[in-house]
Structure formats: structure tokens, C-alpha cells
Amino acid sequence: MKRSEVNKAIKEMESLIKKHGFELPPFCNWTPEEWKNKNEEYDEIRDNMLGWDITDYGLGDFEKVGFALITLRNGNQNNPKYKKVYAEKLLMLKEGQHSPMHFHWNKSEDIINRGGGTLIIHLYNDKGDGTFDDSDVLVNSDGRSYYVKAGTGVELKPGESITLWPHQYHDFDIKPGTGDVLIGEVSMCNDDTTDNRFYEEIGRFPTIEEDEPAYRLLCTEYPKCPQ
Numbered sequence: 001m002k003r004s005e006v007n008k009a010i011k012e013m014e015s016l017i018k019k020h021g022f023e024l025p026p027f028c029n030w031t032p033e034e035w036k037n038k039n040e041e042y043d044e045i046r047d048n049m050l051g052w053d054i055t056d057y058g059l060g061d062f063e064k065v066g067f068a069l070i071t072l073r074n075g076n077q078n079n080p081k082y083k084k085v086y087a088e089k090l091l092m093l094k095e096g097q098h099s100p101m102h103f104h105w106n107k108s109e110d111i112i113n114r115g116g117g118t119l120i121i122h123l124y125n126d127k128g129d130g131t132f133d134d135s136d137v138l139v140n141s142d143g144r145s146y147y148v149k150a151g152t153g154v155e156l157k158p159g160e161s162i163t164l165w166p167h168q169y170h171d172f173d174i175k176p177g178t179g180d181v182l183i184g185e186v187s188m189c190n191d192d193t194t195d196n197r198f199y200e201e202i203g204r205f206p207t208i209e210e211d212e213p214a215y216r217l218l219c220t221e222y223p224k225c226p227q
Contacts, residue, residue, distance in 0.1 A: 001056045001206035007215040009054045013068045013092040020115035020182050022090065027051055028070060032214050040225050048074040048082060049219040057100060058203030067099045068092040071219060075189040089185040099172035101199040109187030112161040117178030119156040123148065124169040130197065132169065169199060
């Protein structure tokens with residue numbers, strides 16, 4: 001993925017966030033130059049991968065398959081220094097863009113349409129070996145519990161949400177003609193290095209081709225504390 005694509009996605013997401021009246025924590029606005037002076041007081045950001053996260057899943061076509069995300073807060077199940085047992089993200093999915101089918105081994109999460117178009121989430125149960133089960137899938141959505149057939153696309157309009165459980169396959173699309181969506185995620189602690197199981201073998205973090213200077217650093221790019 002080119003750095004210019006990463007920069008463009010971040011700026012687009014900043015505009016979408018502003019449009020819907022959401023305010024970001026200060027670290028989301030730091031420049032690469034400012035990051036050079038951030039000492040150990042900010043280790044929670046480094047250790048728990050808070051901040052910007054842009055991915056094309058290693059497929060090289062971000063406009064069709066990708067996601068722009070910000071981790072706003074997160075605990076760390078691998079480090080007793082951090083006591084939070086929850087995480088929160090903001091995500092941007094553009095109309096015409098797809099985020100691939102996956103589940104989480106351990107994390108349960110609420111996915112919330114914070115504004116924009118209509119989000120579509122297709123659901124399957126994991127058979128236990130990573131393949132799709134054809135059994136009906138439990139939907140927990142804004143206080144309502146019901147079942148849908150495997151592969152059903154559950155639509156979420158602005159303000160609506162769905163709870164996704166471990167081993168519950170899901171993907172993300174947008175209903176054509178409804179526009180880009182700002183998505184909220186409230187979940188257990190997040191670990192994108194070990195807790196994702198994609199149905200098809202793809203990458204999680206992109207390899208960056210440096211064709212212009214970075215506008216913001218990604219959560220995988222923070223420098224170590226200055227000595």
C-alpha cells in the first residue's frame with residue numbers, strides 16, 4: 001500500500017469524523033515529528049497499539065478491500081501493567097469498499113453505526129474447523145435477540161448496533177447508494193496480532209511503499225522513547 005493512499009484515507013476519515021461531530025483524543029493528531037519527543041509517559045499508546053490503523057489486507061486495492069480504523073482505548077491481556085478490560089475503536093468503511101470475512105478467537109464486540117449510510121454485516125457460525133456452518137446464526141441487536149439463516153446480511157442504519165461473539169464469522173459492506181459509514185466498536189481487549197481468523201488467508205497490516213512523507217504514523221510505526 002502506498003503512503004499516499006494511507007495519508008488520503010486518514011484525511012478522509014478525519015473529514016467523516018468531523019462531519020458526524022466526533023472528537024478525537026490528542027494523540028490522533030500528532031505528527032511524525034511530534035512523536036519523536038514523546039517519552040515513557042505515552043507507553044500505553046505504544047504498547048496497546050492505540051491510534052491510526054489503515055489496511056488493504058495485503059491485497060493492494062484499498063478502494064475495494066480495506067478499512068480505516070482508530071483504536072481510541074485498549075487494555076492488554078499480555079501485560080499486567082494495563083488494567084483495562086475493554087477497547088474502543090472508530091472505523092470508516094467507504095461505499096464500494098469491503099472488509100473480508102473473519103471471526104475473533106476470544107473477543108466479543110459491539111459494532112455500532114455511528115453515522116452515514118447503511119452498514120451490512122453478513123453472518124456465519126464457525127463449524128469449529130474454520131469452515132462455515134449452515135446453522136442459523138444468533139443476532140443480538142439493540143436489546144433484540146433472534147436468529148437468521150447462515151450468510152444473511154444484517155443491515156444497521158445510523159444508531160443501530162449488533163453484538164458479535166467469538167467464532168461468529170462476519171464481514172462489512174455498505175448498502176449501495178447510502179454513503180460512507182462511520183462505525184464504532186466497543187469490545188473486550190483487542191489484539192490484532194493474534195485474535196483474528198480470516199476465512200481466506202490474507203494479511204492484517206500493510207507493507208508501506210514510501211512515495212511521500214507520512215501525514216500521521218500508524219499504530220505499528222511509533223518510535224521508541226527518546227533516550
